Amino acid sequence: MHNVQMTGLIQVLGAVFGVLLISVGIVETLFLRDQRLQRLSVADPDNTETVRLGTLNQGFYNVIWGVGAIVGALMLGGANASAGEAVLLFVCIGHMVLGLAMFLTERRLWGLAIAEAVLPLIITILLLV
Template sequence: MNAFAQVLAVLVSVILVVMWVLEVFFHDRKALYPIFLIEPADVPAVRMWAINVGFYNLCFGLTGLLGVLLLHVGDPDVGRALVLVVCVSHVLLGAVLYVSERRLWLSALGESIPALAVIIATLA
């Protein structure tokens, strides 16, 4: 995996960890309502899914970081595989997000495009 793909993979992973923080600790903040498409009255109802999705993102983000680490100090094949699984998953998850809620098209692009760039940079 080339250096460009690795930098992008770290970026994807850091974004996922940041999303964990936003979804778990700040989903109830008014400034984030447009990002999550929630109304103030719905905050208690979405708490469970926000925290659950946040921890999915944390797991994916840490897996991506572990993959990049393994490229350097472990088994490069395992590291590459972990990074690619994370990125392929997020390309697909971005597509699902767009299909399930078209108003979240920008979030879907943000989830898919960096991950797709890692895949392309790895295969190139």
């Protein structure tokens, strides 16, 4: 088990990651048609309605993943810290895999793929040392 300072750092990073995921999910769900956000997508702006359903679902997935990260981070400081570690580790490994999948399927999104995977990688390393 980690010392108090390390656990606190992991909790903060996990909560930040969760808030980021929830924020991205909200943007994907509510603001897909905003022209300022088109650069985050490879979809043709004229086909926004075509990709709306997939993006809407993806937004909800990110919100759920974010809630999982926050719950796992909070549980780290409680009586069942190992369960919190497992939940947070699952979310982080999942997003590292998703970042890799994003890069492998659409190289133009390499920046988003890195953004998707770096913080979870840091949290995973901290959880496993």
